Amino acid sequence: MRVEKDSFGKIKIPADALYGINTVRTVENLSFSNRPLHQYPSYIKVLAGVKKAAALANGSAGLLPTELVSVIAAACDEVMVGCHNEHFLIDVLHGGGGIGTNMNMNEVIANLVNEKLGRKRGSYHPVHPIDSVNLSQSTSDVCHTAIRIAIINEFQALYKVISALITELENKVQRLLDVTTIARTCLQDGMRVQLGDFFSGYVSMLKRRLSSLEEKVDQLHFINLGGTVIGSGLGAPPEYRAVILDKLCEVFGMPLGYRENLYDTAQNIDDLAAVSSELRLLATSLIKIAKDLRLLSSGPEAGFGEIQLPAVQAGSSFFPGKVNPIVPETLIQCCFQVLASDRAVQGTLEHGELNLNVYEGAAGINILEALTMLTHAIMTFHSNCIAGMDANRERCEELSTTFIPVVVDLKEQYGYAAVSSLIKEKGREGIKMLQNGGERNDSSQ
Known part of the structure; x- marks a missing residue:
């Protein structure tokens, strides 16, 4: 950000800047994470959409002149398609309950509108960032609403990549049903199992996790725009509140509703924490799958070696091949x-106080980042690992005929006590005799 100061130390904002003094002060006073708002275009898009809906509602309520409504809406449309992202400079994890985020958006839209009306940037006439763009709103209900819609939107990409991974795994299940290998419990040899049956567990788990995550994301459709700061609606005239939800649904083309209690909405962000918890469960489950693949592909000679993963690039700078x-x-x-x-999201829930949880923005940003990371990583995992994975059939066959699987088969035929006693008395030789049928007659005498 280019900011100069005059000889008296007063901040001079560049003439071509769409942001204003409140953005500059947020950047100067509240930055630490190196996460500027322009790195989150999906959030910028929704914030601008919320402002558009508010302008339309204010116009419908007779609070804004029609000519200003149309030009504000046009400016919001420009921001929504990403035309001015470079002017969103605030640190998304700043304090103050999101005030810098809201003001950055207000200033950009106000300057765009005034420029369209032939005024200079920074004049704030006839459209003012607060009196016009932020009319009938507060930071609290704007950011609360925008971050939830942004999460709903971002979830769609994750839903698609998980669904595609499930389909790929279902195909693998069918192809691996004729591969017999060894099961393991406590990392010790167990009975025979079809490799396809083993992988079917991954499919069921991912379907369950995706369904549960989708259910929690669906709850984010209940928002509080019109409730202003603490849920009372003070500062939002009844005429505005009567139409804002319809305008919001119109702008975003999705069904939205109000939480039952808007005071609760301002105070408690357990709906965000629930989504984050589901992402944690999904991540933990994916760790299990990835760790299993590491074990199953270990070797090639001194490990499990039951599956082969595609070689996408050199794995070592020391060991050739x-x-x-x-x-x-x-x-x-x-x-x-x-x-x-x-953990950060749960911390924001735990440390909410009194009438407003001022850490809600940090919760939302962490969820957006988790969604984006998982979307990219799962896409790579699908295309560069699962799609090219195959069974080492000879190795699987070898493992399926080792000692413990044979013992399990004999136990099913002769009983646990008889086989256990025979192993104690004669070890592996006794099992060989039992396989040949001779020991059964001895033990029955």
Whole structure:
């Protein structure tokens, strides 16, 4: 951001800037994370959409002149398609309950509108950032509403990549149903199992996690625009409140509603925490899948070696030809970051106070980041790992005929006590005899 000061130390904002003094002060006083708002175009788009809906509602309520409504709406449309993202400079994790975010948007829209009306940027006449663009709103209900709609929108991409991964895994299940290998419990040898049956567990788990996540995201359709700061609606005239929800639905083309109690909405962000918890469960489940693939592909000679993962790039700078499970490991590290994001979200819920949770913005940003990270990592995991994965059929066959699977088969035929006693007395030789049928007659005498 180019900001100059005059000889008296007064801030001079560049003439071509769409942002204003409130944005500059937020950047100067409240920045720490190196996460400027322009890195979150999906959030910018929704914030501008909320402002458009508010302008339309204010016009319908007779609070804004028709000619200003149309030009404000046009400016919002420009922002919604990403024309001015470089002017959104505030740190998205700033304090103050999101005031810098709201004011950055108000200033950009006001300057765009005034310029369209032949005024200079920074004049704030006839359209003022607060008196016009922020009319009938507060930071609280604007940011609360926008972050939820942004999360709903971002979830759509994650839904698609998880669904595609499920489909790919279902195909793998069918192709691997004729591959018999060994099961393991406590990392010890177990009975025989079809590799396809084993992978079917991943399919069921991902379907369950996706369904549960979708259910929690659906709850974000209940917002509070019109409730202003603490849910009372003070500052939003009844005429505006009567139409704002319809205008919001119109702008975003989605069904939206109000929470039952808008005081609750301002105070409690457990709906965001619930979404984050579901993302944590999804991440933890994906870690399990990725760790399993690392084990199953370990080797090639001294490990499990039951599956082969595609070699997408050199796995080692030391061992020539070594293929490491780098894609599953990348997914695991993505999921670690999602777990960290969830901890931040739960912290914002835990530390909310009195009438307004001022940490809601941090919760929303962490959820947006978790959604984006998971979308990219799962897409890579699908295309660069699962799609090219195959069974090492010879190795699976070898493992399926080792000692413990044979013992399990004999136990089913002769009973646990008889087989256990025989192993104690004669060890593996006794099992061989039992396989040949001779020991059964001895033990029955």
